[in-house]
Amino acid sequence: MSSSALIKPVALSGRSPHVEAGRLVQEMVPPPRFDGVRFETYEADPAQPSQAAAVARLRDFAGHQAPRARRRWFRSEPPAPPAGGVYLDGGYGVGKTHLLASLWHATPAPRERKAFGTFVELTNLVGALGFLPAVQALKDHRLLCIDEFELDDPGDTVLVSTLLGKLADAGVRLAATSNTLPGKLGEGRFAAADFMREIQGLSARFTSIRIDGEDFRHRGLPQAPEPYADEQVTRAALRTPGSALDDFGALAAHLAAVHPSRYGALCDGVAAVFLRGVSEVTDQATALRLVVLADRLYDREIPVTASGVPFDKLFGPELLAGGYRKKYFRAVSRLTALAREAGPPHDAGGAA
Numbered sequence: 001m002s003s004s005a006l007i008k009p010v011a012l013s014g015r016s017p018h019v020e021a022g023r024l025v026q027e028m029v030p031p032p033r034f035d036g037v038r039f040e041t042y043e044a045d046p047a048q049p050s051q052a053a054a055v056a057r058l059r060d061f062a063g064h065q066a067p068r069a070r071r072r073w074f075r076s077e078p079p080a081p082p083a084g085g086v087y088l089d090g091g092y093g094v095g096k097t098h099l100l101a102s103l104w105h106a107t108p109a110p111r112e113r114k115a116f117g118t119f120v121e122l123t124n125l126v127g128a129l130g131f132l133p134a135v136q137a138l139k140d141h142r143l144l145c146i147d148e149f150e151l152d153d154p155g156d157t158v159l160v161s162t163l164l165g166k167l168a169d170a171g172v173r174l175a176a177t178s179n180t181l182p183g184k185l186g187e188g189r190f191a192a193a194d195f196m197r198e199i200q201g202l203s204a205r206f207t208s209i210r211i212d213g214e215d216f217r218h219r220g221l222p223q224a225p226e227p228y229a230d231e232q233v234t235r236a237a238l239r240t241p242g243s244a245l246d247d248f249g250a251l252a253a254h255l256a257a258v259h260p261s262r263y264g265a266l267c268d269g270v271a272a273v274f275l276r277g278v279s280e281v282t283d284q285a286t287a288l289r290l291v292v293l294a295d296r297l298y299d300r301e302i303p304v305t306a307s308g309v310p311f312d313k314l315f316g317p318e319l320l321a322g323g324y325r326k327k328y329f330r331a332v333s334r335l336t337a338l339a340r341e342a343g344p345p346h347d348a349g350g351a352a
Contacts, residue, residue: 007237012273017258017265021129024125041098045213048212050211061103062103063106086103089177091214095213107143113142114145118148122163135163144175149178224339230307243270256289270302275304278314287319288324291327295331298334311336311339
């Protein structure tokens with residue numbers, strides 16, 4: 001490609017998207033990566049019978065009609081029987097999100113009566129709309145799917161437990177994924193009696209479905225591709241349509257100024273991300289923001305090419321030993337998958 005035909009990459013660190021609250025509700029559908037998945041496309045591992053069993057149980061759940069609450073549910077009337085809930089528990093990369101999205105697709109309801117989002121997206125929705133408007137926006141849904149359900153602080157626990165209780169009483173069916181059984185959520189992180197009471201109440205809403213297996217993103221593959229040189233990353237970005245090119249430090253700093261609910265919009269129109277100088281992160285707030293960004297990139301199937309440290313060295317040892325380690329491991333898993341999807345830069349003769 002001649003110099004006159006070089007691409008001018010955008011910089012994610014130069015974007016500050018504004019997102020209307022209504023868009024948060026409209027976009028509560030499976031992300032592009034999972035738009036085409038179905039139960040039929042889930043490849044259950046014959047060596048892990050729990051996978052095929054989970055598919056069968058979810059098929060049955062998709063076809064079950066929950067009793068609907070009467071519309072005057074805010075008044076002093078007997079509540080509808082609690083709607084059922086399923087909780088997909090398993091390790092990283094065993095296909096929980098694939099199955100959750102398949103459940104969304106298989107549930108016989110119009111798109112506007114089914115919602116799918118991550119735990120962070122759900123809390124962001126409540127933050128953007130307010131609690132009662134969020135309940136109103138979701139209470140007539142047939143199904144609410146919550147991916148990567150992780151309770152990180154007592155405030156979120158109370159918020160989500162109350163929200164799901166209201167929706168379940170209104171007849172909304174609930175489904176969620178997590179790497180931890182509902183009764184173990186938050187264990188080892190907080191000891192307040194109120195917190196544990198909320199956890200126990202939330203656990204009673206779900207039937208747990210265990211999914212065993214190996215992380216499909218890493219079967220037979222190395223932990224993370226070796227990073228490239230800064231010059232290789234820059235040249236590749238200049239030759240890739242729809243590219244975004246950022247220095248890692250600048251991007252990490254910019255994320256602090258953008259609400260996590262807008263990280264998806266931050267990636268609008270981006271086909272590939274190129275990062276220079278990825279370095280180990282030791283600050284927890286920065287690390288948690290990078291987790292959300294990794295989720296949005298993964299959802300949108302945006303490949304990532306980087307220089308600096310490999311992604312399996314992104315988070316410092318103290319972070320990986322702390323209470324949020326499950327989130328960090330998920331982010332490493334997803335960024336590693338995106339790095340493999342990117343492949344080597346066209347002019348790369350080898351890693352740095």
